Structures are given as C-alpha cells and as structure tokens.
Amino acid sequence: MLPLLSGSPEISMNKERLIPLIVATALFMENMDSTVIATSLPAIAADIGSSPLTLKLAITSYLLALAVFIPASGWTADRFGPRTVFSVAVAVFIMGSIGCALSSSVTDFVIARIVQGLGGAMMTPVGRLVLLRSIDKSALVNAMAWVTVPALIGPVIGPPLGGFITTYLTWHWIFLINIPIGLLGIFMALRYIDPIRVENPERFDLYGLVLAGIGLGGIAFGLSVAGLNLLPWPVVIALVAIGCISMTLYVIHARRTASPVLDFALLRLPTMRASIIGGFMFRLGIGSLPFLLPLLMQVGFGLSPLRSGLVTFASAVGAMGMKTLAARIIRTFGFRNVMTINAVVSSIFLAACALFTVATPLLLIMILLVVGGFFRSLQFTAINTLAYAEVEPDLMSRATTLVSVNQQLAVSAGVAVGAASVELTMWFHHVSELNASLFAPAFMVVAVISTLSAYFFYEMPADAGHQVSGRGVVVVSPPERDAEPEETAATETANARDQRLG
Template identity: 40%
Template sequence: MALKASAQTLESTKKLLPIILATAIFMQMLDSTILNTSLPAIAKDLDESPLNMQNAIISYVLTLAVFMPVSGFLADKFGTKKVFIFALFLFGLGSLLCSLSQNLTHLVIARMIQGVGGSLMTPVGKLALIMSFDKKELLKAMNFAIIPALIGPVLGPLVGGYMVDYFSWHWIFLINIPIGILGIVLSLKYMPDYKSPIIDFDLKGFLIFAAASLLLSISLELFGNTVHITPVLMLMLSGFLMLYFYYRHAARDDNPIFPLNLFQVRTFRVGILGNMVTRLGISSIPLLLPMMIQIAYGQSAVTSGWIVAPMALTAMLGKSAVIGILNKYGYRATLMTNTMIIGALICSMAIPSGNASIYWYIPIIAVLGFFNSIQFTAMNSISIADLREYHTSSGNSLVSVNQQLAIGFGIAFGLIVLKIFEGDVKLIQNEIHNAFRYTFLVVGSLTILSGFIFRRLHFKDGDNMKSERADKTNNK
C-alpha cells in the first residue's frame, strides 16, 4: 500500500514538476521584457529621466549574473525544494517592493531582490527536473517547461504596453505575485527535495567567476548605450581576464564550483559553445524587429508587439514536433539544419523595402518561432545529455549562466551592428530602414555559420535522450 502511494506521488510529481518550472520561467521571462515598454511611464511617475531608468534593468541583470553560479551549491546543501520556494518568495517580494517604489533608488534595490530570486529559480527548478526524470523522459519534460522562455519575451512588451496604457505601471510587477503564489503552493506539495552529500563550497572560485560575470554583464549593457568604446572594451577584457584566472584556479582546486572536466564531455562542450554563438543572432531579433517597426515604420509599441506575437503560437507547434524530429533525424542533423534555417529566416527580414507593408514580417516571425522552439529544446537537452550525476548540479548552473550571458551578448551585438550601419549615411542612403536591413543580413549570416559548430557532434549523440516509443518503433 505504501509502495502504491509512493508510486502515485512520484507520478504526480512528474506530471506537475514541468508545470512548476514553466511557471517560474514564464514569470522571470515576462518580467525581464515587460519593463522595456513601461520605462517612460515609470520615469515620469518617479520624476526621473528615462535615460536613468536603464539602472532598473542593469541592476537586475547584474544580480542574475553574480548569483546564478551559486545556485547549484545552495541546492546541494539546503535541498532543491527549500531553495526553489525561497527563490519564488524572494521574486514575489521583490515584485511587490517594485510596485511600491517611491523613487529610482527604491526601484533598483527592489529589482536586485528580484534578481536574487530569479538567479535561483530557473537553475534550481531545472536541476530538480533533471534529477526526477530518466534520460528518455527528460526531453519531453524539458520541452514543455522551456516554452515560456519563448512566449515570455513576445508577450512582455505587448502586456507591458497595454497595462501602462489602460491601468498603471505598478501592475507590471503585481502580476507576478499570483503567479508566484501558485508556484509556491504547487512546490510545497510536488517539488522534490534533492540534496548532495558534497557541500564543500568553492568560495574563491565563486568570487572570481562572479567578478567575471559582473564585468562581462556591465560591458554588455554599456556597449549599446555609449559612444566611449574604450572603457567598455577594458571592462570586457577584464572580464575575460577573470575567466582566465578562474581557469587557473579550477585547474588547481580539488572541488571547484565549475569543474574543468565538465568540458571533457563533448556534448556539454558543443552545447555550451553552440548556445553562446547561435544566440548572438537569435537574441537580437526580439529587440531589433519591434524597434524597426516603431522607428522606421512609425508604428506604436502595441502594434510592434502584435507583429511579433505569432512567434508564441508557432512555438507551441514547435514544441509538439521537436521530439519526433529529434528521434527521427538525431541531434547533429537537426541542430545543423535548424540553425541554418533560422539564419536564413533572419536574413529574409532584409528583403522588404521601407515602403513595404509591416505585415510582410508576420509569416517570417511565425515560422521563426517554430524553429526557435526546436533550437532551444535541442540545445538545452544535448548540453546535459551525457553529464554524470555528480556533474549535474554544476553543469546545469553553468548552462544557465552561459544562456544569460549569451542573450546579453546577442542584444549588445545587434545594437552595435545597427549603430555601425546607422552611422554610415552613404551606405544606407540616409534611410534608417536600410540600417536595419543590413543588420538583419549580418546577424542572420552569423547564425548560419554558427550551425557548423554542431558538426562536432557525433550522429549518435543524444540517443540516450530518445523516448521509449521511438526506441520501440526503431526496433520493429
């Protein structure tokens, strides 16, 4: 009887755990993007310059970069359940404090509290998912949980625009509270509590790596918002220098926060590198396309939000198709082909002229959402496909940090390329729309080239992630 109850509990956990993680990811991704369209309204209410309001975004990003590396250790020491619930509570508390902010300083402090919660939520939730599912079940579970990462950035600007126009900016933060409460209630009953007997914390390694993440994040935020490039380059070089110091430290330490032998696992190494380079192009599109629609075509923020909204719907279709595609073609062929298709779609955004209808972009962005869904699921799952149990925690944390930095690099890269073309008046013939067209060609071409990174995968890599149904089909 006890065994039956235990089996039922395990089955309930497996059903609801992806939903719990999806709730956390959706809340975090929505919050990360919903603020962008609301900054002018917040600045006016707080009697601040809109230019100074970037501190509210930067403070959140920097807090994520600093505290994400410690998420694995905290989960190992205190348990995934306690840390995840604490993270949800912190994120909800930070959201409440954001809505109550009376000035920019209050808002920045509240955003940092949100950042601490956000830095733990997704990595710890993913760790619980990885530990709960067999390799053959993990792809399906992760595939479901990752969809909010595609929907959040699309809905964020749209929801933010409507809330500011029809309610007040306070609601862009208050919307997180009921979602967070739902996550806590579900977690109290269904979140498993995994711990590790190894709780030796690499404080020196954490400080070095956190400094590297901090310096790189600051340089990325400043790249697209400054004319003085030399100090920014110095910050970025300092960040890479700290990464080198971490490499030296990890080579000598017995238990570094991110062991170097993680990179001896080919699928992890290719997954990390592919994630970083591929997102240079992919991450810039949700920023560049709405910006072009507003600046070059003179449309409203709400209109630009509706133009990119179909990406969320087609991401659902991608979610339902990706497992079958991976089971049939394998990770190597799927990732190579899919990355090049995404690059070609980004390049195709350069085709319409300044006189073309903005609705020309809807089919492109819709198809892009489908292939993005396949890309993120495949890259995330191949990265952890062959990790040993003792590497799962640190490897998962490093994947999360890498994704955060990759998204920042992608946004900064897109803005830098745009500014370069914008400054060449002769090349763009004094038409700002042409600057966007050339930018799409550059980031799209880079994305196509990044597909060759996945050639380093073996054609059988990821076979241990295939579903049992696929195995039975192949054995017939």
C-alpha cells in the first residue's frame, strides 16, 4: 500500500482535499466534453464532409455507450481495483479524444465517440467509488460538494468554450485539450489514491448485463434521439418500448441472482430510495436547463453562441459559491429539511426562466441564474451524498453503479421532456419556427416535475443521513438511571444508532 494510508492528520486532510479534486477533474472533463461538441458540430461536419444532422449521431452514440457500459462498472472496479479501473478509464477517454481529433469521416468520428463513452462509463461511477472508499463518511458532504461542481459547470461552460475554440482555433482542440488534463488525472490517481481491492469479487452477471444494456440503451438512446429530432417518433417510441421490455426482464432476472449488475434491493434503504426516485425527478427538471436555456438565448433572443454561453455560465458561479457552505447548511438543518425545502426553492428559480423575454435585462437574468445555481448545487450535493449514507462498504460498488445509471437516464429524460414540451407548444400554436414565447411552457413543465421531488424527500425519516451530515442525536439520561450515567449514555447512543440504521 501507498504511504498515504498513514493515519496522520495531515495526510488524512490531504486525502480529503486531493482525492475529490482528482475525481472532479475527470468528471469535469467528461461533462464538459459531452456538451462542448454541440456548438462545434457545424464546423466538424463541414470539415469531414457531412451534415450537422447526421453528425448528431456522435452525440447519441456517446450516450448509448454510457448507458450500455455503466452497469459493468461496479463489478469491474471490484475485480481489478477502483484505482486501476479509474486510471484506465481516463486513458481510454483520452484515446477516444485523440480518435475524434483525427477523424476524417462520420464513421471514424462515431467510433471514436463510442470509445470515449466506454471510458466515461467507467470513469464516472468508479470515480465516485474511489471517493467513497477513500474518504470517511463524516467528510463525505464536503467531498461531494467538490465533485458536484464539475457536473454543473461542464454543461454551461461547454457551449461558450466550444464556440471560442471553433472560432479562434480549430475544432480539433476541443478533443486535444483532454490529453494534458487526462494525463494529469492519471498521474495524480496513481500517486495519491490507495490501491484498494476486493478480495473475493462476485461472479459476473453477463446475462443481466445484456438485458440491462439493451434496456438502458434503448431508453436512454430513444429519449436522447427524441430530444435531437433525429429519428421519426414511431422509431423513438419503439426504441423506448424495447428498452422498457428488456428492463422488465432484467428486474425479473435480478430477483433470482445473488450478484445483479444493477441491485434494486438497495432501494429498500430509505435514503437510497429518496435519492434515486426524488433525485431522478429533480434531475429530470434541472437536466433540461442546459438544453432549453441556450436555445432560448440564441434562437429566441438572437444572442451569439459565445454571448449566450457567458450568460448561462452565471449558474456555474452560484454552484462554485455553494461548495464551502453545503456541509454547514446540511449539518445545521438536516438532509430532510434542506432537500424538501430546497427542491421547491430550486424549482421556483427554474420556473422563473419562463418569465424571461427579449426585454428582460441580461443582468437580471444572470443574477437569477447565479442564485438559482447556488440552490441547485446544494441540492445535487445533498442528493449525491445521501445516496450512500446507509450503504455498507461491501455494497458501495453496486450503489455507485445504480446511482450513475439513474443520473444518466434522468438527464436524457430531461432533454426529451424539454424538447417535447417545446414541440407541443409549437403544434398548439400552429407555428413552424422557434421563438422566445414557445419556451415558457417547457420551463413550467420541468419546474413542476422538479417540485414533485420534494414529496419523496419529505417522506424520509427525520434523522435521515445523520451518518454523513454530522447532525448528531442528543440523548438525555432518565432520572432513575443517574447512578450509572456513563452506562446509560452508551446504551442509549447505541440504541439510537441501531434505530437510524434500521
């Protein structure tokens, strides 16, 4: 083992700071890359002799690779070790990036994006697993705050960065900048992450992986294509239907195997259930924002991609301001109170986007996005941390896989719901071209869906997540046991702990 396993406070503190940053760097690279390409599609298509519509296959193929390979990430990490798999995943992502930069045809580009998706599918859940197995639960909220930031910054910084690179450099640099970032991430991971490994990994569930891959791929790909208007609606519905049937077969199969690739039994834990169900609804609403807002700014208000990106980047500023306060807020008020109220507050700021018009001052829009970004980031930090509060260490790999799949489906569903809302509004008003007034109903729809997530957070026990929030339970000794205060306190503390853990 590395010297980092030493128990000195200085080394422990370094781990709490360095490991979240290492994981966050890789996640930032992936989140940014998945959105930066959208702005540069016309330039890439012109250079390789294709159309932007055809090249949208590069986006959907990446999402498909994520959906198919994420279920295998937990077992792979247990079999070969999280540090090794994380480092290899970053290397695969770099190889895919180089392949994208060297592509001279649509086929080359799509294959390279699939390779990137394979790396990203392992990078995200295994990165979280590295974090969970390296950081004590008492420091998890602070660590998750750092890891949450790139997930929020990536989608908003991607479009303006893509516009800048395409305008002033060449589109190839969109992918080439991943090389130094990824190499630094690999070096830091090998240097500072402990080589933790499971002694007896479970048997690999190949049949379950096939069913889950087809199911998740069909659902995620179908929803993503619906958002891009790439295929006719009957084909989209067929893809989603096939995915749902395959996932139903997988659920039946999972009940009969001891080592499922997606362990839905974890939903029996109240905190995991709230994080998955409530988190899905919240992410679905918020996940549509990076899709709807740039369209409103560019198509509705006529802003340039670069100027639009600078406006929407305001939400990232709010997200960064949250990271130092999240742990204190959750420790003071508790997960249930914070997540229930904050789900409503965040949704109100999302609904406020429906009020934006051409006459709305950009400064006011940016202020609302900054404040809304703060509350959204707080909610994501709480959701990401709460999911693992009650999970036993030997089930962490299954938990990270389930959470990652849930997040991927939520984002795909958010884009699909946002796009469908805009199209229905166009159909209702009998118009064929986008304008600013068509986006307001879409923002209201996704805001309502996000608000409904508050119910699932409110249903949690009052002390949910106290294992990681640091919000302790104060126990007062009964008067008749005053003769044995130490024994009484110890017994009642143990009882309280047992009640919290179920």
